[in-house]
Amino acid sequence: MSVTAAVGFRAAGATAGLKASGSPDVALVVNDGPEHAVAAVFTTNRVEAAPVTWSRQVVADGRADAVFLNSGGANACTGPRGFGDTHRTAEVVADTLGVSATDVVVCSTGLIGEYLPMDRIEAGIALTAADLGLEGGADAARAIMTTDTVPKEAVATGDGWTVGGMAKGAGMLAPGLATMLCVITTDAVASPDVLAEALRSATSRTFDRVDSDGCMSTNDTVVLMSSGASGVSVDVGALTDAVTEVCASLARQLVADAEGASHDIAVEVRSAATESEAVEVARAVTRSNLFKAAIFGRDPNWGRVLSAVGTTSAQFDASRLDVAINGIEVCRAATIGDDRDLVDLSGREVRVVVDLHAGDATATVWTNDLTHDYVHENSAYST
């Protein structure tokens, strides 16, 4: 259901011929109202794609009527011509739907540094617009996949209202914003300001804490739209909880389907002085190629955890650090703890707990292992 779970939204996915594989590659999500509030967060990468530049302007006034998305091409590093192509995309969508181009968000994903085939994009707009439906969420979620192997959808419900979302992203997942593209819809009545506050809060503790490969995309976009069609007004706390639930589910689905991964790794840092220091330490561990390769090899190599922790500026006494891997405290007080042979890494889920003994704050960052398949997927094809 994803983006069509909430009342007031229609969606569609179609095949425009952007992908050599012939898989679906364009999606359209339309907000039928009565309200058309929007908020969005974008990549913090200073090299941003044309659709990001465009969509920042679209959402600035808090109103959007539709989101058009394409896989098969990022339209990043394409200069003025690329920006013109995004503008043209919005114009054609607007003409087709009878709305203003400045209320059409555009998202693209795929290879950087190539122009989009605009004839196919325009054909894709016509196809999706003709196929818009109240059950179209699943088709839309499938059409935005690139190296994803499964679509990502999530739904959360409030008292008389609903939040639903879809996301794609299988590589270039890193902080600042960890997914490439995500569209979330709700039929709750909420102003753009409330949407923005809920979205910032939700993404900061979900997508921002996924770090598959340390590489930040030029195209990351998360859009939240409300139709108000439920007629139920929500307070920001309730909306934040529901949006966070959807984002958390989608973020976990991204990790579970990251390029070439064989393990999903949660790095939980406990007893940090502050939450931001907990995140800093967790992120240092999730960025260690040596640690990630060890997990791929089912090697509970806690020395690689400690050596990553030691590169941070977080408060801790280096002689008091504890590390547990899947429940076995292999490192106690920064030296040899329980028998590392007791650690079972045969399953996909791995939980690393680092205790800093420096305070009460905690945070978890998710990542994947570093595998042969990751290297293969990212060396054998230009993506």
Place this chain on the structure above:
Amino acid sequence: MSVTAAVGFRAAGATAGLKASGSPDVALVVNDGPEHAVAAVFTTNRVEAAPVTWSRQVVADGRADAVFLNSGGANACTGPRGFGDTHRTAEVVADTLGVSATDVVVCSTGLIGEYLPMDRIEAGIALTAADLGLEGGADAARAIMTTDTVPKEAVATGDGWTVGGMAKGAGMLAPGLATMLCVITTDAVASPDVLAEALRSATSRTFDRVDSDGCMSTNDTVVLMSSGASGVSVDVGALTDAVTEVCASLARQLVADAEGASHDIAVEVRSAATESEAVEVARAVTRSNLFKAAIFGRDPNWGRVLSAVGTTSAQFDASRLDVAINGIEVCRAATIGDDRDLVDLSGREVRVVVDLHAGDATATVWTNDLTHDYVHENSAYST
């Protein structure tokens, strides 16, 4: 020749049985004087190995008589017992040579989180002490190898004086200090302060600009000793030049022999506002797994270069960035430049030039590609 190229030094390498492979695993370098000046730089990792903690104290007074090194075990995260083992190592070396234990530098490399077999270490001290020779540099360089496939040695000569060095390091190579272990000797007459200034200057532009895999070791140590045996006093500028020449050669040898690498990649950033910003941008590119996997796949994927550049805070206009790969300007003004099919990545050497158009500063950081063999070496074995 390496550490025995300069007059006044003897060295040896031997097999103590620390490595399962039966390869040489202990080395001893002795400064016979008449002077015994020393300076050193160590890892900035806050989780530091026992030999690092010990050796910081040894060099604090500017005097050292010997360096004992072992591969086959890092003696890191081994607590008070590990520190006691390092202390004991220095005591036995000192007794054997007739010097003070507080003038014996100790270096270890290998797996983190295991105790050293001290009986074998002590046997190794006896073996190396008995075999010390004026031609022993090559044996010492071979004995400190871990996953290195070749020993690393370099020599530079001044007017009547010499600088020679050896290094090891094939993984966990990252800034702060990029090699695991390096010993440099000179017969020039130079005070500890001059040695320290020359060493800091040399390492900041050589080892600190190698970033094989972004992982900083707990054991990194670079030691520079002078015997004064040439009788030639040098000024700091001349010594810095010679030490830099040796360090630069050793650093390049480390990159050329990094674990599992098939390409050596120089990322040169030009026209930066400051040298530190040039380093920041170059390092962001050398840390991108996606970029490094692309180079392994011989794919001149400049979008992955730009997306890494865009994550930095260096001064630049994102619409003016140029990228050349092996001489082909594939990206001009942040958009599509010359035909990427012209880029030849079949050789081992790759040069990426990023032009920021923001000033006059430049810097180069070296790294390797991300390969199947890197994943294999770091997942199949605990190192």
